[in-house]
Amino acid sequence: MEHLPLGVKDEEGCFVYQVCVGEGQSIAVRRVPKVGDETKTGRAFGDGDLVSIDLVRLSRRPGSRNGPFLRLSDCSGWLFEEKYEETMMTKIPVSVGLWCFVVDNCPAGIALRRHPIDRSDMHEDDVTYQPMQKIHCDRKVQHPSTGINFYRVQGTEGWVFDRRPSSKKKAGYDYRYILLDESMVQTGDFVYECIGKKRIGIRETPEVGDNNRTNLSLEQGDLISANVIRKSPFPHGNGPFLRLSDGSGWLFENKYNEQLMKRLSVRKGYWELKVTNPPGLALRRQPRDELTLRMDTKYPAGTIVRCTHMTQASSGVKFYRVKGIDGWVFDKREGEPMLVLLSGQSSPRNELNFSNEGSSSNRWSPDFVRGIAAAVTGIREISLNEQSRVISFASAESDDVRINVYYTTRTIGTALAHPYQGATQLFRRNCTTEELKNIFENPRAHTGKGYKERRSDPFALAPSEYIQTPYGQGLLADQESELRNELLELDEEIDSMITKRKRVLKR
Secondary structure, three states: OOOOOOOOOOEEEEEEEEEOOOOOOEEEEEOOOOOOHHHEEEEEEEOOOEEEEEEEEOOOOOOOOOOOEEEEOOOOOEEEOEEOOEEOEEEEOOEEEEEEEEEOOOOOOEEEEOOOOOOHHHEEEEEEEOOOOEEEEEEEEEOOOOOOEEEEEOOOOOEEEOEEEEEEEEOOEEEEEOEEEHHHEEEEEEEEEEOOOOOEEEEOOOOOOHHHEEEEEEOOOOEEEEEEEEOOOOOOOOOOEEEEOOOOOEEEOEEOOEEOEEEEOOEEEEEEEEEOOOOOEEEEOOOOOOHHHEEEEEEOOOOEEEEEEEEEOOOOOEEEEEOOOOOEEEOEEOOEEOEEEEEEEEEEEEEOOOOOOOOHHHOOOHHHHHHHHHOOOOEEEEEEEOOOOEEEEEEOOOOOOEEEEEOOOOEEEEEEEEOOOEEEEEEEOOOOHHHHHHHHHOHHHOOOOOOOOOOOOHHHOOHHHEEEEOOEEEEOOHHHOOOOHHHHHOOHHHHHHHHHHHHHHHO
8 A cells, every 4th residue: 555755645625627738638637646648548538628616636656657636526537747757737826705696697697517617517416596596605616817707616626717708798798697796686576667758668678688588578568577677788778677576577677777667665564455357356466457467266256355465556556466476457547447455554664675684585594604604713613502593603712702693583692792892792684694704704893983882982782772682782783773682583575464464463
């Protein structure tokens, strides 16, 4: 058995190497860490390819002119940095961090790659991220020649990339984006009204070109319901683009700087309405009174319909979205009532031009929080309370700093040793992934203002500005003056359930 010299070890981690064997040449993968042709697997990488490596092994033979040997992270074999002192591969810098993207590239999405190469033979079997799906990445490498950034998806050994060359130039750019920064995409419940003078064709993808038009269109005054607002990465005066909630395609707010769609306010609450139209009332996929939008569900006259969202068109017609169904009803047609309102109440946050920050699709999970913490040195996990939905971390060197992450509401509490008041805890809700990473790296930069939150003299703070926490006296941050410590374990869904329960008991 061959052994490494004393003190020399294999190096494990995430590494990326570029093949540099000359134009038109390739390097063959070996079954074992050797350079002999008898160990070839039949697979090869071409000049310029980037290869993902998880182990670097020096040659076991003293004085060897080969190696180090590189184990492919997909476990398909070995490569080598040098062969008889001739350089075959060079190491590329890999950045460590946390990046959050939304997949674009409609309608195909992006398949996970086993290596940072945009080629179909590198696809990971059965792993494709769909358009508008959010992904998190923990490693980044840039191709030295093309400048394309490749990212390793967190929790996998696979890679995705931010853009690829395109034959169609857009505003002077000869590439198309595959990934968008999460700040460019907003999810939620949105309603828009067509204000263009001409009919607008619905598109298959978020583009304004006529080549991807569907056979569906809108005219002035028509309403649409959207669940995604996607900004354009190109400065050509188009967008934001709107993904229709019924899956029928995309529209756009502006086309070449001309506004064609206007965003309406949506109210969230609870309304009970009675169907008065004698033939009944069919549910619509969109907030429009069109036969082509009718769904299978039809409410007979006299039926009580319970709704959770309401918007009003410029014509005065009110549209209600039915509870638990992505479908709409309307209160009148050409002045004749279709529904009569029995009871209704808007929630305190009734203006619903919002993103789904508190929805299940954007909640963190304990594993996601652990993944971010793993990329930060100097902290350690100390507890997980699934009932309270909080995962806690402390400084690796002492317990003076404690970070409590309420992962379902994305609230972060930092318990610190205050220089004047002793133990304090600061809170921030609806944190972004970048804010979570920044707080892990520097808990004392939590609010960006240190401990002097409201006045220069920390002893002058009013008593009402403090709250008692399990970890000492807490100081309320400016942004969270309405937050109480006991509400950290609650979210909007629980508040809504309590309100609905009271209404039921009053009947």
